[in-house]
Amino acid sequence: MPAIDAARFLGRLAALAEIGRDDKGRLTRLAASEADRAGRDVVAGWMREAGLDVRVDRIGNLIGLWDPAGTGSRPVMMGSHLDTVIDAGAYDGCTGVLAGLAVIEALRHAGRIPPRPLALAAFTNEEGVRYAPDMLGSLVYAGGLPVEAALATVGIDGTVLGEELARIGYAGPEAPGFLHPHSYVELHVEQGPVLERDGIAVGAVEDLQGISWQEVTIEGAANHAGTTPMSLRRDAGVAAALLVAWLRERARAGNGRSVATVGRLRLEPDAINVIPARAVLTVDLRDPDAGRLADFEADLAERLDALAREEDVTVTVRRLARFAPVTFDAGIVRAIEAAARARGLSVRRMTSGAGHDAQMMARLCPAAMIFVPSVGGISHNPAERTEEADLVAGAEVLRDVVMGLSGV
Numbered sequence: 001m002p003a004i005d006a007a008r009f010l011g012r013l014a015a016l017a018e019i020g021r022d023d024k025g026r027l028t029r030l031a032a033s034e035a036d037r038a039g040r041d042v043v044a045g046w047m048r049e050a051g052l053d054v055r056v057d058r059i060g061n062l063i064g065l066w067d068p069a070g071t072g073s074r075p076v077m078m079g080s081h082l083d084t085v086i087d088a089g090a091y092d093g094c095t096g097v098l099a100g101l102a103v104i105e106a107l108r109h110a111g112r113i114p115p116r117p118l119a120l121a122a123f124t125n126e127e128g129v130r131y132a133p134d135m136l137g138s139l140v141y142a143g144g145l146p147v148e149a150a151l152a153t154v155g156i157d158g159t160v161l162g163e164e165l166a167r168i169g170y171a172g173p174e175a176p177g178f179l180h181p182h183s184y185v186e187l188h189v190e191q192g193p194v195l196e197r198d199g200i201a202v203g204a205v206e207d208l209q210g211i212s213w214q215e216v217t218i219e220g221a222a223n224h225a226g227t228t229p230m231s232l233r234r235d236a237g238v239a240a241a242l243l244v245a246w247l248r249e250r251a252r253a254g255n256g257r258s259v260a261t262v263g264r265l266r267l268e269p270d271a272i273n274v275i276p277a278r279a280v281l282t283v284d285l286r287d288p289d290a291g292r293l294a295d296f297e298a299d300l301a302e303r304l305d306a307l308a309r310e311e312d313v314t315v316t317v318r319r320l321a322r323f324a325p326v327t328f329d330a331g332i333v334r335a336i337e338a339a340a341r342a343r344g345l346s347v348r349r350m351t352s353g354a355g356h357d358a359q360m361m362a363r364l365c366p367a368a369m370i371f372v373p374s375v376g377g378i379s380h381n382p383a384e385r386t387e388e389a390d391l392v393a394g395a396e397v398l399r400d401v402v403m404g405l406s407g408v
């Protein structure tokens, strides 16, 4: 078996984790930022060193092709993303990109010529923190959003994605989707507690839950905190707080599969002695079942109407992202299970709670994902960690599955 160079793979993960640290030591590489540019530059350099033909498409997806047999046929693609959330860990995204690179290098070093080419993708703006929706680069790549519309997306900081990509030198010439993959396999850290809790080494991800993102704006009226009787207030902050509490109760009241999060909440004018005139908050709803997710959205819309009446506020909603649950390719899921078992690793089929580029690529070609355990189930947090042995085992399973798909 062509050996994964574990020291190089882990060393690169550590090196990438140093790119985008602020003066407090926090790692943040938001999409199309200066830090993202620096991370991309380093990874593109490693891809070229590995002999890949590196291209960038119009939405900034960085894609390397290794076609040593010169077949020009559809490649087996691996990939993930290099952008991060704010104050991030080191593994979300980078693991899949760097493991893919390690797989190609292993084959190359062993002198193996895959009959089907291999490709490696680092997709733009997977996290969706700076620009919505999340998985934006892979969504455009798969034809789910016109590139012009995606480039015009305005970020949370008022920037325009297309301008920022041009500024960092990653508004490439290729049409998104220019390489149509034969298949797509993504290694990712689980970002949840299941594998570690149950002592399982590998997750064979067979599906991924639906995601609904909305921004809710509540307008009340600013007034004096000391002089305005409680009965005469139009307090946007109170309405927002009631909504946050309702979301938690509604999620809990389901069968335990729905989750709801308010990750951003801003009050205006944001002063101690002024009744909030306005609240802007984000709502992230997820559920593996399409019907339950739609029911939750309908209940939320009803709750917002009622809240507007009860609290004498106006409520407007802007949809930021909406992705249905995705079922991955059964053949690749079986191949992941078989590869793990052949290496003596315990394996479990599972559902992904997080969004991933693989869910977009599944629109284009057979796709599936490999999960490795997250220590303590922690992610989107600087304490995010996966044991080195688990990372290397994941890369080896990726290698074995990709070798099967590419026929080498």
Ligand code: GLV
Pocket (backbone or CB within 6 Å): 126, 127, 134, 353, 354, 355, 356
């Ligand atoms: C992206 O990481 C998401 O699942 O929110």
Ligand code: MN
Pocket (backbone or CB within 6 Å): 081, 092, 093, 126, 188, 355, 356
């Ligand atoms: Mn990720």
Ligand code: MN
Pocket (backbone or CB within 6 Å): 085, 092, 127, 380
């Ligand atoms: Mn993430």
Ligand code: MN
Pocket (backbone or CB within 6 Å): 126, 127, 354, 355, 356
């Ligand atoms: Mn994600």
